[in-house]
Amino acid sequence: MPELPEVETVRRGLAGPMEGRRILRAEVRREGLRWPFPEGLAARLEGRRVEHLGRRSKYLLAELSGGETLLVHLGMSGRITVSAPGNTEARSLGTFVHPHRAPETHDHLVLHLEDGLRVTLNDPRRFGAVDLLDTARRDAHPLLRGLGPEPLGNAFAEPYLAARLAGRRTSAKAALLDQAIVAGLGNIYVCEALFRAGISPRRRAGRISRVRLARLVAAIRTVLAEAIEAGGSSLRDYRQADGELGYFQHSFAVYGREGGPCTHEGCGGTVRRIVQSGRSTFYCPSCQR
DNA sequence: ATGTGTTCCTGTCCGC
DNA sequence: TGCGGACAGGAACACA
Numbered sequence: 001m002p003e004l005p006e007v008e009t010v011r012r013g014l015a016g017p018m019e020g021r022r023i024l025r026a027e028v029r030r031e032g033l034r035w036p037f038p039e040g041l042a043a044r045l046e047g048r049r050v051e052h053l054g055r056r057s058k059y060l061l062a063e064l065s066g067g068e069t070l071l072v073h074l075g076m077s078g079r080i081t082v083s084a085p086g087n088t089e090a091r092s093l094g095t096f097v098h099p100h101r102a103p104e105t106h107d108h109l110v111l112h113l114e115d116g117l118r119v120t121l122n123d124p125r126r127f128g129a130v131d132l133l134d135t136a137r138r139d140a141h142p143l144l145r146g147l148g149p150e151p152l153g154n155a156f157a158e159p160y161l162a163a164r165l166a167g168r169r170t171s172a173k174a175a176l177l178d179q180a181i182v183a184g185l186g187n188i189y190v191c192e193a194l195f196r197a198g199i200s201p202r203r204r205a206g207r208i209s210r211v212r213l214a215r216l217v218a219a220i221r222t223v224l225a226e227a228i229e230a231g232g233s234s235l236r237d238y239r240q241a242d243g244e245l246g247y248f249q250h251s252f253a254v255y256g257r258e259g260g261p262c263t264h265e266g267c268g269g270t271v272r273r274i275v276q277s278g279r280s281t282f283y284c285p286s287c288q289r
Numbered sequence: 290a291t292g293t294g295t296t297c298c299t300g301t302c303c304g305c
Numbered sequence: 306t307g308c309g310g311a312c313a314g315g316a317a318c319a320c321a
Contacts, residue, residue, distance in 0.1 A: 002314060002315085003314060003315090006314075034297070034298095034315095034316090034317085058314095058315080073315085073316095074314090074315090075298095075314090075315055075316085076298090076313065076314055076315055077298085077299075077300085077313085077314080106299085123298095124298075124299050124300065125297085125298045125299050125300080125313090125315095126297080126298055126299080127297070127298070127315060127316080128315090143316095168291080168292095169291080169292080170291075170292060170293090174292080174293090177315090177316095179315090179316075186314055186315070187313090187314060187315085188314060189314095233314080235313085235314065255314095277292085277293060277294075278293085278294065278295080279313095279315095280312085280313090
């Protein structure tokens, strides 16, 4: 599911139920995901209050009382759902709340909060990650240390990007997927941003003019902002509404549209799919140069 | 240093 | 229906 807009949507949905509530009990239902869970995870979560729910790139960061932060990455297939007893007034929580259900196959971590609320992490492919880190030294964590700037923050601007891409012979597509250059973009939003900026995904990163780099920065910011506004993108929808309210997938101009017409007025081109470093890229060869 | 390919894992979809 | 293969929103890691 998740690139930056989806993770931000999840964060906003979880903030109401989680912030200010204590974790009464943590149910750890397997040893780990991509890596083993940290030592004593359940015991270290128990009794902690969630002070703040933040995000860095595609990482959710739940700041807990006692100086530790719970880090969660959703990988490719991770989902988080909130459930409550049937009589709960869900509206006050500001998010979609399910009734409680029996644990399912890929429910790996369940947080039992105050007021009967539960937060469940489900991740079939298990590319996700969970860790606990020292809040005071948050940005020194190995997974966060090397990240580039937030694309919606002030540090991400044309001069930065120009300096970062100078001399790079890799493709524009690969450069934008590189989390050390800019954090939080994934396959979908890279394709969409390059389309909006009129830049070919195959173009060498170091050979994009500064004017066009400025356009790219703007395109990245607007596509992410619009996607967040839409509640992210929901692909491969699960049967029932899963708290996944995103509808930005209807706004894709190129992603998943191989063979379809270019949406740019008067272009007349056809969206193509190519493979770059093992992943699908969608673009319009006639208006992306 | 940089760039590319492989790998982790399950689920779904498509063609035969 | 069943089966095999391709593919999926990520990113660490091993290598040329």
